[in-house]
Amino acid sequence: MQHGGGDAHPGPPVRVVWSEEMLRYDFGHGHPMTSERLELTVRLAAELGLLDGPGVELVGAGRASDAQLETVHEAAYVAAVHRADADGTPDVLRGLGTQDTPVFAGMHEASARAVAGTVESAEAVWTGRASHAVNVTGGLHHAMPGGASGFCVYNDVAVGIRRLLELGAERVAYVDVDAHHGDGVQEVFWDDPRVLTVSLHETGQALFPGTGHARETGGPHADGTAVNVALPSRTGDAGWLRAFDAVVPAVLREFDPQVLVTQHGCDAHRLDPLTSLRMSVEGLLAATTRLHDLAHDLCGGRWVALGGGGYAVIDAVPRVWAHLVGVAVHRPVDPATPVPAAWQAMVEDRFGRSGPARMGDGTTPDPVPWSRGYDPADDVDRAVRATRAAVFPAWGLDPELD
Numbered sequence: 145m146q147h148g149g150g151d152a153h154p155g156p157p158v159r160v161v162w163s164e165e166m167l168r169y170d171f172g173h174g175h176p177m178t179s180e181r182l183e184l185t186v187r188l189a190a191e192l193g194l195l196d197g198p199g200v201e202l203v204g205a206g207r208a209s210d211a212q213l214e215t216v217h218e219a220a221y222v223a224a225v226h227r228a229d230a231d232g233t234p235d236v237l238r239g240l241g242t243q244d245t246p247v248f249a250g251m252h253e254a255s256a257r258a259v260a261g262t263v264e265s266a267e268a269v270w271t272g273r274a275s276h277a278v279n280v281t282g283g284l285h286h287a288m289p290g291g292a293s294g295f296c297v298y299n300d301v302a303v304g305i306r307r308l309l310e311l312g313a314e315r316v317a318y319v320d321v322d323a324h325h326g327d328g329v330q331e332v333f334w335d336d337p338r339v340l341t342v343s344l345h346e347t348g349q350a351l352f353p354g355t356g357h358a359r360e361t362g363g364p365h366a367d368g369t370a371v372n373v374a375l376p377s378r379t380g381d382a383g384w385l386r387a388f389d390a391v392v393p394a395v396l397r398e399f400d401p402q403v404l405v406t407q408h409g410c411d412a413h414r415l416d417p418l419t420s421l422r423m424s425v426e427g428l429l430a431a432t433t434r435l436h437d438l439a440h441d442l443c444g445g446r447w448v449a450l451g452g453g454g455y456a457v458i459d460a461v462p463r464v465w466a467h468l469v470g471v472a473v474h475r476p477v478d479p480a481t482p483v484p485a486a487w488q489a490m491v492e493d494r495f496g497r498s499g500p501a502r503m504g505d506g507t508t509p510d511p512v513p514w515s516r517g518y519d520p521a522d523d524v525d526r527a528v529r530a531t532r533a534a535v536f537p538a539w540g541l542d543p544e545l546d
Contacts (some may be wrong), residue, residue, distance in 0.1 A: 154158060155445075158473045159274035160195060161261040162186050163204030166256040171246050176418060176455040177295040184491070185280055185464040189469045191484035192503075194479055200473050201274065205261035205281075207253060208303065212263065216302045216312075216332055218290045225252045225297060237293030255297035260283055262304035262450060268309050269446050270403060276439070276447040276472045280465050283407040283452030285326040286353065288419035294352060301450060302332040302406060304515065306337060308403055314338055317401035317443075319392060320345070321431050322409025322452045323374045323419040325356030329407075331369050335363025338533045340371070342392055342401045344384070346412070346421050347374040347527070358530035361538065368538025371395055376523040377420035381427030383524035384412065388431060390514035390528045391535075394546055396438055398539040402446065404439040409452025410464035416456050424505040425460065426479050429467045436471050447472070458491055458499050467503070479504020 159338040170179035189195055195202055213222050222236040229252035232239020241247045248254075258281045265277030285301050286294030301318065308316050317340045318333075320326035326343040333339035348354040373387050396404075410428055412421040432449075439447035449472055454461040461485075470477040483502040491499040519525045532543040 149508060156272055157199050157201040159203060159265055159268050159277040160469060160473070161205055161265060161277070161281065162202055165204065165257060166261070168250050169281060170254075171248055171295070175246070178457060181454060181457050182281055182451075183459045184458065185465040187490060188462040188484070188487050189452075189466045190427050191487045192466060192470070192481075194466065194469045194473055194475055194477075201204065205257050205264055205279075207256040208259035208263060208298070212307075213259065213298055214304060215306045216299055217287075218287060220477065221290050222534040225255065229253065237511075238290060242292075244295055245292040245297065251297060255284075257301040258284060259298050259303050262300040263307045265448050266308050266403075266405070266535055267311065269448050269530050270308055270313060271352055272328070275445050276436075276449065278449045278469055278472045280451035283322070283409060283450035285320060285322065285409075285452060286324070286328045288328050288331060294324065294497045295453075296328065299328045301326075301405065304448065305333065306404060307462045308405075309338060313402050313440040315399060315401045316340070316403055316405060317396055317399055318342065318407070319396075319435060320407045320409070320452075321412065322407055323416065323421050324409065324413040324453055325353055325372065326407060327353045327355045328357075330360070334370065337369055340369045340395070340397065342371040342399065343389060344373040344375065344392075346377055346379070346419055350377045351419060358527070358534045359521040361534050368535050370397075371531065371535050373527060375527055376422070378422050379524055380414070380422040381424055381430070381507060382511045384421070384423055384427060385430055385509055386510035386514060387524055387528045388434065389511060391531055392434075393438065393540055395535065395539060396442055398541065403438050404435065404443050404446065405434045405450070407450050407452045407507070408465065408468050408528070410454035410461055413454070413456055413460040413464065415459050416454065420455075424507040424509070425467065426504050426507045428464045429471070429479065429504075430509050430517055432468050432471050433441040433476070443500050446454045458495060458497070463500060463503055468522045474493070490491050
């Protein structure tokens with residue numbers, strides 16, 4: 145069954161998290177994780193009419209309490225973030241005050257608000273108050289229990305999943321399509337059989353954080369619940385989607401999740417300055433559509449979709465995440481659609497340059513199905529086969545056939 149297009153589905157609204165306060169998660173001028181990514185995304189989604197009308201609920205977010213944060217993070221680390229927020233005190237051993245994660249005024253509040261946006265979305269989806277939920281401010285997947293990492297202060301993904309478990313979820317699937325490995329989420333749930341973590345990313349041999357190898361499959365009580373597809377640098381749409389199709393649907397179907405949480409870092413785009421993958425807007429939209437359809441097919445539509453990385457601030461992030469919102473609200477945008485003139489004018493005024501002319505890159509992703517055979521000379525195929533060999537047996541799947 146396909147759910148990627150058409151009119152809004154009847155039932156609970158789609159929740160989109162946004163308020164101007166979310167812009168405060170910003171490490172300062174020149175840092176890749178600028179909040180302009182968020183503002184440009186929301187402005188573009190609004191100009192496309194995706195935030196209006198019945199079936200869409202635009203909501204702000206509170207602040208996660210220390211107790212909520214400490215369901216994942218060590219109390220000493222939360223205290224260190226408070227100190228950094230209060231007086232600028234760095235704690236380099238805990239990742240605060242580094243080049244990646246500099247201290248900034250309001251750090252705790254801004255980070256706790258990003259967490260609350262994800263937690264409140266998870267609660268709304270689980271209880272049926274929302275059909276889907278989108279929080280592009282979230283997806284801060286690198287933060288560890290005891291420290292900041294990779295531009296991420298608190299791990300909203302892990303706290304949100306922990307909240308789903310508290311509410312009674314027995315099987316939560318997490319799929320991460322950021323170009324960087326979702327190491328923090330994997331770490332938190334490494335030995336928890338209730339949580340499946342799947343990450344498709346550029347190989348750790350070439351890219352931070354250096355983890356996410358196929359052999360990382362989960363702890364002794366949860367073997368097979370960590371699934372890692374480490375793709376070679378310069379992988380484009382066809383290879384990436386072939387890898388997704390060869391691994392993700394089969395593992396998710398065997399796990400049988402009750403809710404799907406996804407991270408949509410768009411730094412796999414070919415214009416991203418920090419990575420070497422070569423995807424297009426259309427390729428990333430295809431990934432989003434696949435995940436949306438899996439949420440409907442396997443989880444009764446229960447889907448929490450989050451942001452993440454992505455550092456082509458004008459050319460990629462706003463379009464990719466506006467498409468995410470369009471898919472979530474069941475009003476997908478044709479990639480051939482011209483970018484709205486008002487958004488273009490805002491970009492010209494603020495940045496002194498033109499933005500992209502259309503909502504896509506003019507590509508047509510056409511992956512070859514894995515069922516057509518494995519090419520041992522192809523780097524992508526070798527990566528896929530390594531993952532299938534490492535994980536499929538734990539799920540009763542045949543790496544060569546299923």
